[in-house]
Amino acid sequence: MLITQQKTINDYYQALLDRNSNYVGIFYVCVKTTSVFCIATCRARxxxxxxxxxxxxxxxxxxxxxxxxxxxKPTENANEAPKQVIKAIELFKKRPKEKLSDFQLKENEISPELVRRWFKKNYGMTFQAFQRMYRINSAFNELKSGKKTTDIAFxxxxxxxxxxxxxxxxxxGxxxxxxxYNNVILISRLTTPLxxxxxxxxxDGICLLEFVDRKMLETEFKQLQKLLEAKIIAGENEHTLQAQQEITEYFNGQRKYFNVTLCTPGTDFQNSVWSCLKEIPYGETRTYQQQAIKLRKPKAIRAVASANGFxxxxxxxxxxxxxxxxxxxTGYGGGLERKKWLLEHETKNLNTNLVNLSSG
Incomplete structure (x- = not known):
């Protein structure tokens, strides 16, 4: 849709000037003098x-x-990793116990520098560190299944x-x-239109799903590791894979409900608020006051809002x-523009023929 409202145009232009990552996927700016289009975070003049x-x-x-x-590179960076990075990850996952060297990357026409920069920016680590984490996660699972440490090491x-x-x-750790008898928290990255x-x-299930530019993300990582007494390492399991599939279906307009198992460490009150959130129907909204009344705590509006924020x-x-x-x-950790997009997305798809996968 072409944006015609002047206020929205002004807001988007300011986001472009600020390189505001909350607007990635929200708009694409087209420059009439050069015939190119960009995303909000473009570094060009x-x-x-x-x-x-x-x-x-x-x-x-x-x-x-x-x-x-x-x-x-808006068609790549607004949605998913560059093709060379995807190819590098696929090559590694074919033989996850073997180190994928820079030489091997070059043999497959992959730039080690590009892959290194992307991992540093998007994971805060090198590709080699990412590989080591995956191998350690595999070793952790093999130890739990009874395999000998010596065999796993070699x-x-x-x-x-x-x-x-x-x-x-x-x-x-x-x-x-x-x-x-330890637990680990596996972290993986998925792409969305936003x-x-x-x-x-x-x-036990999904314990975090956040946009990578959320300001409180580092704090959330620390809280999770403390609450679950577990380290965060790169890896995947059945829950992360299911979450990726269901989130993709949601953004494609094919899913209203989620079946993925959740792990939500928090206080009893926080969990009651989060359960209340899950009862808000797709395409509808509620106020903090309505939430508080539903929880039979009509005066706890601020406490409900705080729990929502957590x-x-x-x-x-x-x-x-x-x-x-x-x-x-009102406030949303992923940014108000994303919140607006999500609500409009659900309203648009509310009466369409979705693959109505129930929550079980």
Missing amino acids: KPKLKNVVFYTTFKEALDSGYRPCKVC DSGYESLSGFGYMYKKFI KSPKNSL GPMFVCATE NRIAIVIPCHRVIGKNGHL
Whole structure:
């Protein structure tokens, strides 16, 4: 859709000037003088307001004759990792116990520098560190299944037990011998039309689903590790894979409800508020006051709002469906523009023929 409301145009232009990541996927700015289009975080020199138009999808920008910017690469960065990064991850996952070297990447026409930069920016670690985390997660699961430490160490490419033990303790927090009853939090990255998200899970279920640019994300990671007495390491399990599938279906307009198992450490009150959030129907909204009344705590509006703010599982626990008493949109960890997009997305798909997968 071409944006025509002047206030929205001004807001989007300011977001472009600020390189505001909350607007990634919300709009695509097309520059009439160069015939290119960009995402909000583009580092290129900013065009004048009179020389731009805004669309809500990059397909509309392409259909209007604009071509993707070579600096911000909007068709890649607004949705998913660059093709070379995806290819590198796929190569590694085919043989996760073997180190994928820079030489091997080059043999497959993959730039090690590009992959390194992307992982540093999006995971805060190098690709080699990412590989080590995956191997340690695999070793952790094999230990729990009864496999011997010596066999695991050498199968994982380590030349000594001491080297394996050092790396294992660094990531898991305890030695292989003392970690059998430990838990770990696995973190994976998924892409959405509103920008990338991190999904975290233990063996009990999903414990975090947040946009990667959420300001409180680092604090949430620390809280989770403390509450669950577990370390966060890169990896996947059945819960993260199911979450990725269901979130993709949600954004494709094919899903109203979520079946993925959740793990929500918190106080009894917080969990009662989060359960109340899950009862808000798709395409509808509630106020904080309505939530408080439903919980039979009509005067606890601020406490309810605070508990909403501590929700670590976006979209699946739909705090985006809560609005102010006056009907205005209120605070949302992923940004108000994303909140607005999600509500409009649900309204648009409310009466369409969705694959109505029930919550069981």
